[in-house]
Amino acid sequence: MKFLPLAFILLISASCSAQSSDSATLAHFFEAALTHNKAYSDLHDLCKQVGPRLSGSAGAAKAVTFAQQRMKDAGADSTWLQEVMVPHWVRGAKEEANFNSAALKIKQPVAVCALGGSIGTPAGGITAKVIEVKGLGQLQKLDPLDIMGKIVYYSEPFDPAIRETFEAYSKAVQQRWAGAMEAGRYGAVAVVVRSMAQHIDDYPHTGSMGYVDSVPKIPGVAISTKAAAQLSDALARDKDVTFYMKTSCDILPDVKSYNVIGEIKGTEHPEEIIVIGGHLDSWDLAEGAQDDGAGVVQAIEVLRLFKTLGIRPKKTIRAIAFMNEENGVKGGKKYAEWVKKGSEKHIAAIESDAGGFAPRGFSLEGDDALRARIQKNWKPLMDKFEIGDLDNQGSGADVHPLVGSCVLLAELHPDSQRYFDFHHSARDVFENVNDRELEMGAAAMASFVYLIDKYGLGK
Amino acid sequence: MKFLPLAFILLISASCSAQSSDSATLAHFFEAALTHNKAYSDLHDLCKQVGPRLSGSAGAAKAVTFAQQRMKDAGADSTWLQEVMVPHWVRGAKEEANFNSAALKIKQPVAVCALGGSIGTPAGGITAKVIEVKGLGQLQKLDPLDIMGKIVYYSEPFDPAIRETFEAYSKAVQQRWAGAMEAGRYGAVAVVVRSMAQHIDDYPHTGSMGYVDSVPKIPGVAISTKAAAQLSDALARDKDVTFYMKTSCDILPDVKSYNVIGEIKGTEHPEEIIVIGGHLDSWDLAEGAQDDGAGVVQAIEVLRLFKTLGIRPKKTIRAIAFMNEENGVKGGKKYAEWVKKGSEKHIAAIESDAGGFAPRGFSLEGDDALRARIQKNWKPLMDKFEIGDLDNQGSGADVHPLVGSCVLLAELHPDSQRYFDFHHSARDVFENVNDRELEMGAAAMASFVYLIDKYGLGK
Numbered sequence: 001m002k003f004l005p006l007a008f009i010l011l012i013s014a015s016c017s018a019q020s021s022d023s024a025t026l027a028h029f030f031e032a033a034l035t036h037n038k039a040y041s042d043l044h045d046l047c048k049q050v051g052p053r054l055s056g057s058a059g060a061a062k063a064v065t066f067a068q069q070r071m072k073d074a075g076a077d078s079t080w081l082q083e084v085m086v087p088h089w090v091r092g093a094k095e096e097a098n099f100n101s102a103a104l105k106i107k108q109p110v111a112v113c114a115l116g117g118s119i120g121t122p123a124g125g126i127t128a129k130v131i132e133v134k135g136l137g138q139l140q141k142l143d144p145l146d147i148m149g150k151i152v153y154y155s156e157p158f159d160p161a162i163r164e165t166f167e168a169y170s171k172a173v174q175q176r177w178a179g180a181m182e183a184g185r186y187g188a189v190a191v192v193v194r195s196m197a198q199h200i201d202d203y204p205h206t207g208s209m210g211y212v213d214s215v216p217k218i219p220g221v222a223i224s225t226k227a228a229a230q231l232s233d234a235l236a237r238d239k240d241v242t243f244y245m246k247t248s249c250d251i252l253p254d255v256k257s258y259n260v261i262g263e264i265k266g267t268e269h270p271e272e273i274i275v276i277g278g279h280l281d282s283w284d285l286a287e288g289a290q291d292d293g294a295g296v297v298q299a300i301e302v303l304r305l306f307k308t309l310g311i312r313p314k315k316t317i318r319a320i321a322f323m324n325e326e327n328g329v330k331g332g333k334k335y336a337e338w339v340k341k342g343s344e345k346h347i348a349a350i351e352s353d354a355g356g357f358a359p360r361g362f363s364l365e366g367d368d369a370l371r372a373r374i375q376k377n378w379k380p381l382m383d384k385f386e387i388g389d390l391d392n393q394g395s396g397a398d399v400h401p402l403v404g405s406c407v408l409l410a411e412l413h414p415d416s417q418r419y420f421d422f423h424h425s426a427r428d429v430f431e432n433v434n435d436r437e438l439e440m441g442a443a444a445m446a447s448f449v450y451l452i453d454k455y456g457l458g459k
Numbered sequence: 460m461k462f463l464p465l466a467f468i469l470l471i472s473a474s475c476s477a478q479s480s481d482s483a484t485l486a487h488f489f490e491a492a493l494t495h496n497k498a499y500s501d502l503h504d505l506c507k508q509v510g511p512r513l514s515g516s517a518g519a520a521k522a523v524t525f526a527q528q529r530m531k532d533a534g535a536d537s538t539w540l541q542e543v544m545v546p547h548w549v550r551g552a553k554e555e556a557n558f559n560s561a562a563l564k565i566k567q568p569v570a571v572c573a574l575g576g577s578i579g580t581p582a583g584g585i586t587a588k589v590i591e592v593k594g595l596g597q598l599q600k601l602d603p604l605d606i607m608g609k610i611v612y613y614s615e616p617f618d619p620a621i622r623e624t625f626e627a628y629s630k631a632v633q634q635r636w637a638g639a640m641e642a643g644r645y646g647a648v649a650v651v652v653r654s655m656a657q658h659i660d661d662y663p664h665t666g667s668m669g670y671v672d673s674v675p676k677i678p679g680v681a682i683s684t685k686a687a688a689q690l691s692d693a694l695a696r697d698k699d700v701t702f703y704m705k706t707s708c709d710i711l712p713d714v715k716s717y718n719v720i721g722e723i724k725g726t727e728h729p730e731e732i733i734v735i736g737g738h739l740d741s742w743d744l745a746e747g748a749q750d751d752g753a754g755v756v757q758a759i760e761v762l763r764l765f766k767t768l769g770i771r772p773k774k775t776i777r778a779i780a781f782m783n784e785e786n787g788v789k790g791g792k793k794y795a796e797w798v799k800k801g802s803e804k805h806i807a808a809i810e811s812d813a814g815g816f817a818p819r820g821f822s823l824e825g826d827d828a829l830r831a832r833i834q835k836n837w838k839p840l841m842d843k844f845e846i847g848d849l850d851n852q853g854s855g856a857d858v859h860p861l862v863g864s865c866v867l868l869a870e871l872h873p874d875s876q877r878y879f880d881f882h883h884s885a886r887d888v889f890e891n892v893n894d895r896e897l898e899m900g901a902a903a904m905a906s907f908v909y910l911i912d913k914y915g916l917g918k
Contacts, residue, residue: 031620161490163844163899198895358817358874360845385622386819386848415817415874417895436657436876440622 022451025309026385029446032308033439039301040435042070043356046297047287047430054116054284055324056088056255063280064258067296067321071262074300075307076319078265081258084334086324088255089117091284092248095221096125097192099231103238110227113204113285114247115176115193115220116327117211125246126151126190126219132235135175139182148187151243154179155194155232157225158420165416166354169196173207180220181212190245191220194228196420202226203425206283208327221245259331263318264303266453272315274449275349275406276302279325279332279398286428290419293430294356294438296321298412301442302449313453315347322398325353332398339405346406348452350445351396355422356438357414361389362448365400365409370457374408378451387444389413407457410448414441481910484768485844488905491767492898498760499894501529502815505756506746506889513575513743514783515547515714522739523717526755526780530721533759534766535778538721543793545716545783548576550743551707554680555584556651558690562697569686572663572744573706574635574652574679575786576670584705585610585649585678591694594634595641607646610702613638614653614691616684617879624875625813628655632666639679640671649704650679653687655879661685662884665742667786680704718790719780723762725912727773733908734777734808734865735761738784738791738857745887749878752889753815753897755780757871760901761908772912774806781857784812791857798864805865807911809904810855814881815897816873820848821907824859824868829916833867837910846903848872866916869907873900 033039050066053059064081071079097112114120128151133139135156139147154175162168172194179191195205204222211217223231234241260280266272278295282288299319306313323331339346350362361382364371375390382388394400395409402409414437422428492498509525512518523540530538556571573579587610592598594615598606613634621627631653638650654664663681670676682690693700719739725731737754741747758778765772782790798805809821820841823830834849841847853859854868861868873896881887 030622034622035620037619160496160895161494163489163493165895358876383848389842389845417817417893417899434876436619436624440876 022381023384025450026381026447028309029305029443030385030440032305033301033443034436037435037439038304039297039439039442042297042300043289043293043433043438044430046293047289051287052284053280053282053288055086055257055281055327056252057284060257060281060323064260067260067280068262070300071260071303071319074304076262076264076303079262082261082334082338084257084259084323084330085254086257086330087328088252089327090250090252092120092250095245095247097221097243097245099130099234099241099243101234101238101241103240104234106234108230110231111202111204111224112192112221112245113206114249115209115222116206116283117208118180118220118247118249119217119251120247120249121190121219121245125244127242127244128189130235130241130243132232136178136182144186147183150188151190151192152179152183152188153192153231155228157194158198165198165420169420172196176207176222177210180209180218181215184215184218188218190218192223192243192245193220195222195225196423197225198420200225200229203427205424206285207424219247221247257323259323259335260321261318262303263316264306264313266315267312268314270316271344273318273344273346274315274452275318275320275346275399276445276449277320277322277398278352280321281324281326283326283424285424285426287430289428289430289433290355290422291424291428292325292353294433294441295352298352298438298442298445302446305443305446311450315453317449317453325398329397333401336401336405339402346402347457348408348410349399349402349406350410350412350448351399352412352441352445353396353398354411354414354416355419356433356441357418358437359387359412359414359441359444361387361413363391363393363395363411363413365395365403366407370408373459382447385447387447412441412445481840482843484909485840485906487768488764488902489844489899491764492760492902493895496894496898497763498756498898498901501756501759502748502752502892502897503889505752506748510746511743512739512741512747514545514716514740514786515711516743519716519740519782523719526719526739527721529759530719530762530778533763534723535721535762536724540717540719541793541797543716543718543782543789544713545789546787547711547714548786549709549711551579551709554704554706556680556702556704558693558700558702560693560697560700562699563693565693567689569690570661570663570683571651571680571704572665573708574668574681575665575742576667577639577679577706577708578676578710579706579708580649580678580704584703586701586703587648589694589700589702591691595637598641603645606642609647610649610651611638611642611647612651612690614687616653617657624657624879628879631655635666635681636669639668639677640674643674643677647677649677651682651702651704652679654681654684655882656684657879659684659688662886664883665744666883678706680706716782718782718794720777721762722775722777723765723772725774726771729775730803731774732777732803732805733774733911734779734805734858735904735908736779736781736857737811739780740783740785742785742883744883744885746889747887748889748892749814749881749887750883751784751812753892753900754811757811757897757901757904761905764902764905770909774912776908776912784857788856792860795860795864798861805861806916807867807869808858808861808865809869809871809907810858811871811900811904812855812857813870813873813875814878815892815900816877817896818846818871818873818900818903820846820872822850822852822854822870822872824854824862825866829867841906844906846906871900871904
């Protein structure tokens with residue numbers, strides 16, 4: 001427990017009146033968010049009343065109505081829906097899988113889930129011998145004859161030495177995205193991919209995978225990290241292990257859906273836009289609480305915080321709940337196309353899609369001089385609120401298509417250590433979000449928006 | 460999910476060779492800690508093999524042996540035990556409590572636990588009417604006749620608007636520490652204190668309380684936040700609610716115990732000491748995983764990280780597992796007395812006692828010029844590792860007694876949002892610690908120690 005002398009506590013109180021008005025405003029954002037906890041109750045309702053909302057599903061349609069209503073409730077001057085066609089992939093019946101070793105006398109059921117976008121297996125499933133590779137690099141080194149007719153098992157784990165978990169994810173996820181198309185090239189019959197997760201547990205983590213037209217399409221599943229360890233162990237002892245998997249997923253025709261947009265019109269420069277956003281769609285295995293219910297309710301909370309504090313922004317603050325980040329980014333691309341055709345001027349677009357954890361700062365995507373100015377002008381103030389970690393590691397998937405049309409792209413950077421315990425798995429539920437961490441992320445976004453609105457991004 | 464262009468990833472890799480050697484060393488601390496995960500396995504064993512270890516208990520004695528062995532295993536050149544007499548308070552049988560309203564037809568059992576240091580109730584328990592006050596301030600405003608013969612119920616909650624939870628704790632905890640002595644002054648028969656916790660759940664949180672000789676001693680219990688809400692609700696509707704509580708705790712004679720000390724001798728200035736520490740004792744309700752098993756294993760991990768990286772420090776790095784932080788700070792005071800008598804020169808003492816959460820930086824206690832130098836010289840490097848939040852909010856309870864004998868006192872500052880969900884309650888178990896966050900805290904401490912050792916704290 002911290003030892004804080006009483007004299008010092010008094011000192012803190014006394015010095016409050018000497019704080020700058022910007023500092024006071026930021027403090028009010030945090031106080032309001034932490035006290036009213038309304039992003040958290042929005043998240044509760046999104047998770048429990050709407051639930052899973054994969055693009056094209058009934059849940060996604062329900063989420064559109066929900067998000068528009070909550071934007072109105074939060075105090076948006078106007079709300080509207082932007083039409084966008086999205087993919088419609090369905091999982092079908094719960095997957096089955098096991099591996100089998102006659103030599104080891106093992107028949108082990110394993111937890112798997114189809115990867116998003118995968119075709120299904122034949123009705124009787126697929127059974128084949130397994131060849132294990134640690135990522136795409138190892139696959140390339142194999143004799144193609146060793147791949148033909150087999151199930152390729154991609155087992156590259158997250159690199160634990162990497163401090164920033166998103167960086168470990170970026171490395172390992174290549175095998176999930178491109179594993180089937182690469183293995184299909186050499187005649188593999190299916191792929192099994194170790195779940196994109198840091199820890200050993202029995203939850204498979206889904207996520208999108210791709211195909212190319214020139215290569216036969218083969219089905220792909222993610223396997224839990226615990227089952228992956230068991231499978232690797234069996235393969236180390238018996239090369240003749242066979243794997244059985246049965247999935248019944250399907251790719252249906254595209255569906256009409258929407259980005260949900262709500263804004264507070266700027267008083268001086270209504271044509272200058274500051275976007276804040278998260279994505280409304282989620283994977284189908286859970287409630288999409290961290291990914292990305294958190295981002296959606298935080299964007300709505302930014303509107304609410306401006307209303308609560310009675311701050312009329314000079315520029316227009318526009319909250320967007322983007323559709324279809326998970327398997328196509330159709331919503332983000334659609335919005336960017338629309339912006340290109342219009343006459344508005346986009347100043348900044350700040351996404352939240354890294355979970356509702358305690359905020360650290362922002363990842364920036366913009367020119368060097370701009371990033372240097374932000375660092376110089378605002379980092380000291382942001383540091384006071386522990387949101388001054390400003391790195392240049394790119395923005396988010398939904399705002400990135402605005403590159404060239406928007407001065408600054410950014411993403412809220414929360415603490416990342418626990419994100420991949422939940423991401424794309426059945427554990428991504430409301431109960432795994434901390435109310436205070438979620439609200440503080442929203443307050444951090446409101447703070448950044450406030451500074452951009454007040455001072456602009458010019459020299 | 461973050462959009463990180465491939466070109467940028469390549470850029471990161473290419474730029475690594477251009478990093479300074481200090482930056483590379485800090486990176487190695489993090490990589491090693493995150494890969495070998497040995498602080499986490501030490502914590503597992505401390506929690507599961509030793510368990511609760513309140514001062515004076517058999518668990519505390521076992522913990523002494525355990526900590527000394529783990530310091531040796533981590534590579535300490537030498538280890539020793541420093542004798543210290545500590546209080547020996549025992550909880551006795553599980554507490555019973557309920558409240559009763561004839562008017563509302565409620566008889567509600569409630570979750571309570573005796574506060575540390577409290578006397579027990581008579582064998583038949585205590586039953587009395589209840590008077591609710593929100594903190595000590597409200598008590599002072601009451602007519603003493605309204606307190607006489609009653610149970611005073613202190614219900615001041617954590618202030619949710621305060622971003623830093625330790626600050627909210629500091630405010631609310633006064634009623635726990637001084638509640639019985641203040642109420643006893645006016646003839647109250649017992650006190651019930653709302654648990655020091657942010658969230659509503661059914662776990663009572665213990666913690667120490669004090670008595671003064673001039674006032675009759677009355678027993679004190681903490682009530683869960685959920686039960687506190689129920690009790691407040693009942694009192695709002697019926698002023699004649701009675702409360703029953705039965706505790707059988709006792710204060711036994713002081714017991715001989717130990718601070719556990721292990722060090723790596725400095726190569727150039729062995730007489731200059733850098734202390735890193737946590738406290739070995741814990742409350743009796745759980746495993747003391749966050750409070751403060753985390754700090755103990757992190758201090759040991761710092762020794763291990765220097766050994767692992769093959770860095771021989773110039774000054775002596777001394778890990779201390781302090782005894783009795785929770786109810787007396789006898790270990791911290793004993794060490795400080797011993798330092799005053801000796802000829803060593805204490806350069807820095809860095810405590811970890813705020814949980815094994817993701818590190819943010821350090822709270823510093825030292826003169827202004829020193830703090831400014833640390834800020835100027837090292838913050839940019841520390842910011843790279845997201846441990847550059849350097850505030851002046853005091854140090855820790857065990858190192859604070861070194862004030863005047865040590866150039867810099869400090870405490871690791873981890874993210875604080877979840878700490879009070881576990882603190883002093885049955886939920887403070889190993890399973891509620893994240894391995895990566897714990898290890899990063901240790902790496903942060905090793906980083907700070909490395910800089911102090913290499914560059915000193917002079918001008």
